[in-house]
Amino acid sequence: xxxxxxxxxxxxxxxxxxxxxxxxxxxxxxxxxxxxxxxxxxxxxxxxxxxxxxxxxxxxxxxxxxxxxxxxxxxxxxxxxxxxxxxxxxxxxxxxxxxxxxxxxxxxxxxxxxxxxxxxxxxxxxxxxxxxxxxxxxxxxxxxxxxxxxxxxxxxxxxxxxxxxxxxxxxxxxxxxxxxxxxxxxxxxxxxxxxxxxxxxxxxxxxxxxxxxxxxxxxxxxxxxxxxxxxxxxxxxxxxxxxxxxxxxxxxxxxxxxxxxxxxxxxxxxxxxxxxxxxxxxxxxxxxxxxxxxxxxxxxxxxxxxxxxxxxxxxxxxxxxxxxxxxxxxxxxxxxxxxxxxxxxxxxxxxxxxxxxxxxxxxxxxxxxxxxxxxxx
Amino acid sequence: xxxxxxxxxxxxxxxxxxxxxxxxxxxxxxxxxxxxxxxxxxxxxxxxxxxxxxxxxxxxxxxxxxxxxxxxxxxxxxxxxxxxxxxxxxxxxxxxxxx
Numbered sequence: 001x002x003x004x005x006x007x008x009x010x011x012x013x014x015x016x017x018x019x020x021x022x023x024x025x026x027x028x029x030x031x032x033x034x035x036x037x038x039x040x041x042x043x044x045x046x047x048x049x050x051x052x053x054x055x056x057x058x059x060x061x062x063x064x065x066x067x068x069x070x071x072x073x074x075x076x077x078x079x080x081x082x083x084x085x086x087x088x089x090x091x092x093x094x095x096x097x098x099x100x101x102x103x104x105x106x107x108x109x110x111x112x113x114x115x116x117x118x119x120x121x122x123x124x125x126x127x128x129x130x131x132x133x134x135x136x137x138x139x140x141x142x143x144x145x146x147x148x149x150x151x152x153x154x155x156x157x158x159x160x161x162x163x164x165x166x167x168x169x170x171x172x173x174x175x176x177x178x179x180x181x182x183x184x185x186x187x188x189x190x191x192x193x194x195x196x197x198x199x200x201x202x203x204x205x206x207x208x209x210x211x212x213x214x215x216x217x218x219x220x221x222x223x224x225x226x227x228x229x230x231x232x233x234x235x236x237x238x239x240x241x242x243x244x245x246x247x248x249x250x251x252x253x254x255x256x257x258x259x260x261x262x263x264x265x266x267x268x269x270x271x272x273x274x275x276x277x278x279x280x281x282x283x284x285x286x287x288x289x290x291x292x293x294x295x296x297x298x299x300x301x302x303x304x305x306x307x308x309x310x311x312x313x314x315x316x317x318x319x320x321x322x323x324x325x326x327x328x329x330x331x332x333x334x335x336x337x338x339x340x341x342x343x344x345x346x347x348x349x350x351x352x353x354x355x356x357x358x359x360x361x362x363x364x365x366x367x368x369x370x371x372x373x374x375x376x377x
Numbered sequence: 378x379x380x381x382x383x384x385x386x387x388x389x390x391x392x393x394x395x396x397x398x399x400x401x402x403x404x405x406x407x408x409x410x411x412x413x414x415x416x417x418x419x420x421x422x423x424x425x426x427x428x429x430x431x432x433x434x435x436x437x438x439x440x441x442x443x444x445x446x447x448x449x450x451x452x453x454x455x456x457x458x459x460x461x462x463x464x465x466x467x468x469x470x471x472x473x474x475x476x
Binding site: 007009010053054055057058083085087109110112147148149151172177178219220221222223225 | 383384385386397398399401403405407408412414415416417419469470471472
């Protein structure tokens with residue numbers, strides 16, 4: 001049965017791939033775009049207008065580092081005018097004086113600030129950026145001073161998982177309403193660095209317990225959202241809430257994709273905003289329609305009672321591990337390839353490539369050629 | 378670092394709930410429904426929830442809200458009181474309402 005296509009609710013706008021940090025798990029594609037490929041102000045404003053017309057209610061302004069766009073207040077204002085909820089996702093490093101105030105004046109609703117570590121040395125090592133931690137602390141204070149609500153985002157992996165209790169204390173001390181502890185998703189740069197990032201099972205189980213206890217203890221004090229690690233899961237996540245179901249993302253050059261890693265599915269073709277209208281892309285793009293709904297599903301998804309709970313999981317993970325974007329996400333226990341997830345954890349832990357040395361990372365850089373094959377043992 | 382004292386707010390009859398600054402209740406013309414926008418989620422309140430949220434303006438006390446809703450629905454205040462207070466406690470815990 002083919003259901004009608006409903007309007008999208010959320011949009012992730014990756015305004016730029018430029019970033020002062022070089023995190024080895026960045027969700028951007030490994031082929032990063034230079035500044036000269038970025039869509040200009042009028043293009044973004046026009047896209048935001050069409051998004052509001054189409055029914056988008058929330059826009060996450062991200063990157064790269066979105067505050068590197070000098071036109072950011074103007075972009076925020078164009079969304080605020082239309083009543084669209086704006087969330088700025090920032091690394092909080094090198095934001096000039098007065099700019100956070102300018103974002104607030106433009107109508108920004110919320111800021112999400114990332115911390116790579118709860119300790120300065122960890123933040124510096126993961127982001128490969130000296131002094132980053134202190135700059136982030138300062139950004140958090142400035143955010144609170146202008147009265148904007150704050151979420152602290154902590155991506156976790158083998159190198160900072162033991163800092164989870166400290167992340168919780170840090171977020172509390174900074175006055176955050178919300179802390180998001182997110183196990184790294186192995187797509188983009190994280191897939192490239194999987195062996196260097198993958199935690200051990202015991203560490204994952206320990207931090208799950210810590211987070212659950214903190215959620216209970218801090219009820220009504222601070223919200224803690226937890227993004228579970230796929231490789232240790234029984235069922236997959238409903239990635240993006242279902243492919244092309246209620247959200248999409250836009251790359252710096254205006255290419256519109258169902259999710260931020262969709263470019264790794266080489267059989268798909270993506271349209272650029274400007275060549276097509278946003279409404280046409282949402283309804284007619286072959287990439288959006290490829291895995292929409294449930295008609296595309298193969299077994300075991302096809303006859304699974306969970307098909308409209310997790311929507312087959314992540315198409316990009318199916319591509320990366322099963323070699324077939326239409327396969328069941330191997331994170332699912334019903335996937336014939338589920339055991340491969342466990343094997344990849346073991347492989348990562350066994351190789352441990354000079355664990356404590358930051359040389360083990362391929363740091364994110366624009367124009368860096370990719371030499372490692374993430375699928376090789 | 379200044380350490381704020383952070384404790385869970387507990388609803389009382391004297392609380393004067395108000396929507397948090399980062400939460401917005403607005404009519405969505407595309408879907409012809411009221412939406413509550415928050416940092417990561419959009420909520421679609423039902424009619425009763427909407428009536429409660431509209432009274433979360435920082436001026437009405439919980440006792441007044443219960444009385445007004447009792448009139449509106451022709452219901453006994455004692456009957457709806459618990460539903461209203463548990464709704465407000467839950468929404469306070471979710472950081473959508475300040476008590």
